[in-house]
Amino acid sequence: MARPRSEEKRSAILMATIELVAEQGLGAATADVAKRAQVPHGSVFTYFGTKAELLNAVYVELKSELADAILERMPDDRNTRDQLRHLWISWTAWGVSSPTKRRTLAQLSVSDQITEDSRRAAMTFAGRAVEIVRRAASNGALRAVPIAYVGALVETMVGTTMDFMTRDRDNAEVIRDAGFEALWHALN
Amino acid sequence: MARPRSEEKRSAILMATIELVAEQGLGAATADVAKRAQVPHGSVFTYFGTKAELLNAVYVELKSELADAILERMPDDRNTRDQLRHLWISWTAWGVSSPTKRRTLAQLSVSDQITEDSRRAAMTFAGRAVEIVRRAASNGALRAVPIAYVGALVETMVGTTMDFMTRDRDNAEVIRDAGFEALWHALN
Amino acid sequence: MARPRSEEKRSAILMATIELVAEQGLGAATADVAKRAQVPHGSVFTYFGTKAELLNAVYVELKSELADAILERMPDDRNTRDQLRHLWISWTAWGVSSPTKRRTLAQLSVSDQITEDSRRAAMTFAGRAVEIVRRAASNGALRAVPIAYVGALVETMVGTTMDFMTRDRDNAEVIRDAGFEALWHALN
């Protein structure tokens, strides 16, 4: 009759990790994560096994959340450009309004601690988004290259755009819209 | 009158750091760097003071080398598109032929250990390259946004392109050329 | 529910520190302390956080022990001179019989690693002793100066006396008694 694991604890650890990685990088100590989550140090390991697994869980969590934010109100009935524009706007909006999550996700994305499995799982969430990108690029300069490359280009352009929007709040919308036009031209 | 600092030693430490960071990430131990460079551990600190300074020196060194590689044979008499294309090709060629340096530079670029000073110094090397980008973007969708944003977009697109070229050697040129077309359209 | 901290371990670390500081000074290595205490090096930090905290704990511990030794059999019903004499004799006896503790305490007392908090805590233990000194000095040359100064004078005179008693065991009692007379005259 083991006590069931608490979803709250799991979530608290996840959130604490997101915060600490944003603040201190991937070197953030698990003991500090536990303290921030107001959870015993040992619990981090009962819930996630190893630090690497914890980081992977955070990665998947953030990717999933991001995919939801992007796709939630996607106007499926509109043309490709409108859909891509929705993707671009909701994605950057997420990044600008969740800078902590954005920073942590950026760090995790380039980390070699994230497994191929986690990356694949993240891809799955992004399926519909990738499809939009694929359609948008289907007649342009990138029509003949692997879709993964196109997707990566879009992702990296969004990332850079979010960075500059965050840094230059006054011109955030101008940057965002110009960035979208650049993307649209790049794909067409 | 004392023994002068040895340029060779300095260089050996720098190279060893580049290799180890590529292999193990920014957490690479200074003791291992010393061993790889075949110098005593203490010498790392004689030459660079702290690990952070060492990493900054590596960053500046690689940025400088990269700028040289890009600008060395830049055809200044050609039109903007040709110059941008030369930039794109020489940049990706550097990355593909120096994957170790590329990986280390990528890690350093997103690290918060790199100071604003180092980034500024790197910017200086890149001056002429930025000018080409500025010209290329002067009539397109990005004409009204900060040049820093445009430069960052180019840099991130090159990075992504190098990654895929390295991973998919057989199609490297196709990817590279499609990537360039995408960039050209993005800027125009 | 976890393993509770072991009072024995804490105490072993404290004792090992006292010994090593007496032997090697405040520069004694925490690793050597651990070895002497037969605990893993990491445990020193589990129990005391930093070396400075460890030293402060030793200081407070020794001051407390000393206060106990002095005040334990203090004849509260006797006149001031007898009480001061008891203080002097029990204090010097503690120092002569615990030269290791005495030396360590002497080093800590002049160290700038000891915080104001620790010194205040030590003062508290010494309260009754200070009161005796205050009474003894209340009609003499030192009646109008801060009691802290008077207390410091007494402390420093005891320290010097213990040193000479230790060095010259054969005349220890003569020195001790002469020293007490000197103190008594100084205060009266």
Next chain:
Amino acid sequence: MARPRSEEKRSAILMATIELVAEQGLGAATADVAKRAQVPHGSVFTYFGTKAELLNAVYVELKSELADAILERMPDDRNTRDQLRHLWISWTAWGVSSPTKRRTLAQLSVSDQITEDSRRAAMTFAGRAVEIVRRAASNGALRAVPIAYVGALVETMVGTTMDFMTRDRDNAEVIRDAGFEALWHALN
């Protein structure tokens, strides 16, 4: 035809050491001493051989300077009390006006780096002062104990008095004069 050692350099190193030890304790690095003295690091060792020798030289220098300050205007024709009083006043005056030197001397005095030789040399400077103390104590409670003990008592009482004078400038003279009366009574 070796270049003669420069008295200026020697002196600069000595002064720099006094300052740094006052600021950082005996752990002050010789490299920092050299920097403060505006002298190459190696020179510290050409002039003093080892760090321990340097510290001993500082000790002897300060003791000598102190002895000069105390004895310079000693009124040899006055009675013992007046001479002792002159000793007390000039000594505390030196300490209050040279807090850096005082702190360094205090640290060195309790250090085990100072050799017996250095201590003996210092004693020699203090000869006339010891003689005054001896005379002052010749009929009191301390008449039968080793003169070294009496001297040490005087020294430690002066030290404590200087500390409180420095800390409580407004009452410095009151403390000084009360301290002297206490000393006089202790010796008589």
Next chain:
DNA sequence: GATGAATGAGGATTCATTCAT
């Protein structure tokens, strides 16, 4: 399952002294 003490291999940095120039 819950808890937090236990562990010891690293990690970055310091430093007195030596010695090449």
Next chain:
DNA sequence: TATGAATGAATCCTCATTCAT
């Protein structure tokens, strides 16, 4: 003699993971 680079043992502290309670 003057100079400052060279050296590597030593230092304090961190940390992921395990495990006794």
